[in-house]
Amino acid sequence: MTTAPVRPPLVRSSDRVIAGVCAGLANHLGWPVRMVRIGMVVAALAGGAGVAFYAWLWIMVPTADESARRNARRPASPIAPAVSAPGFSGALGVPGTPADPGTPGTPGTLDAPGSPTPGSWWSKVPGMPFGKEILLGAGLLLAAGILIARLLGVDVPLGTLIPVAAILGGAAIAWMQLDETRRAGLVDRTKADQAGGWARLAAGLALVVAGVLVMVSGSGSWEQTWLALLASVAVLGGVALVLLPWGLKFWRDLETERAGRVRATERAEIAAHLHDSVLQTLALIQRRAGNEHDVIRLARAQERELRGWLYRDADKEAGQLSESIKAAAAEVEDALGHAVEVVSVGDCVMTQRHEALVQAAREAMLNAARHGGSAVSVYLEVTDAAAEVFVKDRGPGFDPDSVPPDRLGVRESIIGRMNRHGGTAAIISSPGGTEVRLRLPVAAASAGNAAAAANNANGEAKP
Amino acid sequence: MDDHAIFRSGLKADLDPDIVVAGEAGTVEDAIAVIAAQRPDVVLLDVHLPGGRGGGGREVLAGSAPLLATTRFLALSVSDAAEDVVSVIRAGARGYVTKTISGAEISRAVRRVAGGDAVFSPRLAGFVLDAFGTAPADIADDELDKLSARELEVMRLIARGYSYKEVAKELFISIKTVETHVSAVLRKLQLSSRHELTRWAAERRLL
Known part of the structure; x- marks a missing residue:
């Protein structure tokens, strides 16, 4: 995923047949979409490589909207044009109508003209950006190597490898949560997201448990397995009982801290807004205290801007x-x-x-x-x-x-x-x-x- | 009743000399106490008054409920958000003006409220039209639930910036009749539990 700077970023296009992978890829590489699609189909026929590749891209590449949301910076504070330009005369642009400076940090919307632009939140890019891709690629390479080895007649102990793979896969799915929640930021945690998270957790858990069961039961009888299962459940229950209060406390602390952070962010946003608008206007008014007309005009413009900001209807679209x-x-x-x-x-x-x-x-x-x-x-x-x-x-x-x-x-x-x-x-x-x-x-x-x-x-x- | 002392003194200076200021207060508790002690004819009430349980002007109105028959309240605020305006009106205020209003106008509004009439600003009229809808009432409707055709006309003209006098001239009725219509609208706004009004209020988180 090392991209030349001139290339549009790799995002799933909204112009889609299945998941917009081919169109996005074509846009990214600058190739015709048709060629990419044909290539993908040919690759899919060649032993399913295309399917795997497609699935991999589908999972790993964000859609244009997601990408835009993730890259979005906070929009510049809505500054009343009347206060930002001290030397202006009567000729003023209508706030909002002039060609908006736009948010330069949203290149992902290139191929999705109608995509909604981003809220005011942006989350940190995770520390290791391509860790997931590398891991998955390595896993797929490993699987391919095993398949080739089997084709060549080498005896691979599939009986142990498959459960191990299942455990690893389940763990990976569960761990992906961590990244997801961080990416989701503070406000995007809608109910749907949470439901998806629970489903993912359940799937991961089921995979891991099934893998462990298969692995353990391979070496002994069913009675032994059941006993072991019972024992482990009991141990897990005991551990949970001990750790639960601690975990709950930790969780509460986390919630408190998160709420505090939300408040701090809000405060910072309000402070930034006031600084950009009201304080500037007050400074201007002091400088032009002699000109009554100017003072009234500035005060009116600032009042209007502040009112618009305070009482704006978030649901009301432009x-x-x-x-x-x-x-x-x-x-x-x-x-x-x-x-x-x-x-x-x-x-x-x-x-x-x-x-x-x-x-x-x-x-x-x-x-x-x-x-x-x-x-x-x-x-x-x-x-x-x-x-x-x-x-x-x-x-x-x-x-x-x-x-x-x-x-x-x-x-x-x-x-x-x-x-x-x-x-x-x-x-x-x-x-x-x-x-x-x-x-x-x-x-x-x-x-x-x-x-x-x-x-x-x-x-x-x-x- | 306003928490900014500067605004209070400015307002006192702006009011006509024949309007006697009986008392002042800067918080919800003080306001309720002062109103109970002084029993003024008209209370100029800031919507966002500090203190109390955070209810602002509404709380003062609730706390002075036994006096509502003799004391009239005129809400005064820098805010013209629907939730502020409509909530104090529904709590019992007889009118609503913004703080940018001139001294002469506010004196007139005070007199009007003291006389038992309602004071509607264009914006409040706009909210009323928004809430009640712009279709006149059928005879069959509950009378609280919709505005009559005449009341609608009056509201529209007020929303267009007409003074009561101009409304009267435009509709060929007396000022007294205009005041009657406006008071009727106010009563409907305060008492109606109409479905649409509730929904409108809920959309704006008023209730």
């Missing part, structure tokens, strides 16, 4: 409409310094049409913050029938009909855009404030309709 609206609101808030309060009810996954809704809403927010000159309220409601966005400010208001035709902001970016995508937009303005109402029905306009409407920019192109 790419939801409410997230996009909030991101747009954050952008406007950073750019113009007026608070933009977003309240959302219901949610849905973003589509291309929702993108238009977000753009229109963003334009409305910009206008509201620019001309309203005060806090902006944004309300998003997603129902089965439609997605609606209301943007309200308390500015002096304006007459939508009196806007000169060359001003594209309202007419084109809001009304025109909504109409093109099968939605509606209304602007209600009074001296007490202005409200922009955007509505995008779920019943989608057909693609052709939308395209035709796109040409008719200013018209009432509603399907």
